[in-house]
């Protein structure tokens with residue numbers, strides 16, 4: 001990791017650095033197209049909007065409208081075709097590959113629809129995974145992992161493998177993994193999409209709690225109106241445009 | 244290092260496949276080790292030759308005899324130290340399968356020229372000179388046939404017909420030098436020659452080849468030429484060469500077989516690589532999505548590559564270690580069973596080094612495709628990957 005990336009990450013983590021404005025994500029004239037063979041598939045068309053710090057935002061819209069694409073761009077796992085994305089005043093579209101990887105470890109917690117836990121790691125090890133990329137000692141890692149597993153209510157399941165956990169429990173492990181590095185931003189792509197009603201409700205309560213009590217900014221894509229209800233604000237998407 | 248621990252976790256994944264892969268690698272490494280050991284055993288004959296030992300044989304082939312009278316003429320050439328001679332006797336001892344070299348030799352000089360072949364007790368050597376039918380055997384043969392001083396070895400002559408009775412008068416050994424062939428049986432040439440004379444045989448007063456030591460190994464070519472020039476126009480012209488070259492001329496008879504074995508030993512490495520590559524490609528394909536998830540979390544392409552190569556080399560090494568470990572008792576068994584054909588049958592350090600190099604090489608080569616899979620695939624495509 002070079003000094004430059006250290007600097008950028010520090011800058012984006014350093015809340016005081018942000019000039020009094022309350023914006024954590026600023027999207028400016030963002031466009032994204034995919035190329036398949038020679039055909040351009042426009043997915044996002046010239047989108048601009050800001051997300052304030054501490055927000056719990058739900059993105060809704062029909063399938064294929066570009067919700068996941070937008071989330072991926074904000075999380076820095078995809079590159080915009082045009083426009084800028086500022087996260088904590090840092091333009092992440094300018095970062096290089098490994099710089100961005102490092103930035104993701106420190107600044108982003110990603111929650112997937114299908115949990116995406118590593119099947120050969122137990123709950124503890126799955127949560128610890130992002131911390132392996134940090135300088136934390138084994139003891140510090142243990143403290144962090146135990147803390148977040150406690151937050152998601154799975155302290156007693158640390159040595160269970162994903163196979164031994166229900167869908168709702170797996171998603172809670174995934175949430176623990178997403179918050180273990182204490183990121184600036186939690187992005188969740190249909191986190192309840194694969195869960196039964198009861199489990200979905202529990203997950204939504206957990207996200208609400210993270211937002212309300214730990215003041216985490218959450219951007220969540222969802223199909224489920226009941227899930228969206230739990231958010232502060234809802235933005236609708238259609239055919240790559242905000243409505 | 245923290246990250247490399249993840250390699251071990253992956254071994255929980257497909258235990259049967261992992262077991263089969265490691266087994267396959269183990270067997271191929273074992274086959275490689277055995278083959279290299281056989282090859283080494285072939286070459287060993289040439290390898291044990293002393294550089295200052297020179298052999299003079301009939302120019303046409305070593306099966307044609309030379310007059311025993313050449314001895315003094317050879318001994319008179321400048322640079323030649325001690326001269327001895329030997330005749331290939333062979334014959335059948337017990338049955339045809341009991342193959343070990345049996346030679347008629349000049350007892351006064353033989354063990355001086357072959358100084359690494361030690362006869363411990365002076366008396367044994369003395370008895371070989373004085374007892375008409377005395378013989379000395381290598382300790383390996385003595386042990387195998389339980390031969391003691393005074394025992395009679397009955398040999399049915401084939402090159403030299405008749406029933407021959409030899410009395411064991413002593414033993415020789417390499418005294419721990421593993422390169423010394425301890426399977427010879429040698430007896431007094433006079434015993435053979437007397438009976439040939441009685442039969443009025445043309446072979447009487449002839450020997451198989453001369454062996455002598457020289458002063459200065461830099462003069463080998465010059466001295467050899469001088470010997471051969473001496474007998475150039477005689478009935479029995481000679482060919483003189485170092486013991487090494489002489490031994491190699493035996494080996495060259497089977498050169499194409501050896502070349503084939505050499506080739507096969509490297510084909511085996513190729514098979515090993517394919518076995519491992521197959522496993523690695525399968526498992527990396529299954530993990531495309533996991534790699535994408537790990538990258539999302541912040542693992543770099545370099546981290547992932549480290550994990551893949553680490554896993555590949557680790558599997559390869561485990562298989563290699565198992566294969567090598569089982570090679571040792573097998574080689575020992577073969578060495579015992581074939582000690583007459585391969586007096587020197589041991590796993591060479593060089594074989595182990597080649598093994599390790601190729602095992603690591605196979606590990607790296609096997610990860611090429613998985614590494615390409617994992618690094619070329621964008622995170623977004625990886626996450627969308629079904630399977």
Ligand SMILES: Nc1ncnc2c1ncn2[C@@H]1O[C@H](COP(=O)(O)OP(=O)(O)O)[C@@H](O)[C@H]1O
Pocket residue numbers: 034035036041043061062063064065066067068069070623624627
């Ligand atoms: N990696 C990709 N390559 C090509 N097309 C893609 C890719 N990702 C998304 N798309 C296309 O972009 C459009 C939006 O996809 P996505 O953002 O996943 O929609 P949503 O999450 O709203 O269902 C779809 O038409 C999809 O096929």
Ligand SMILES: [Mg+2]
Pocket residue numbers: 067068069189
């Ligand atoms: Mg989607």
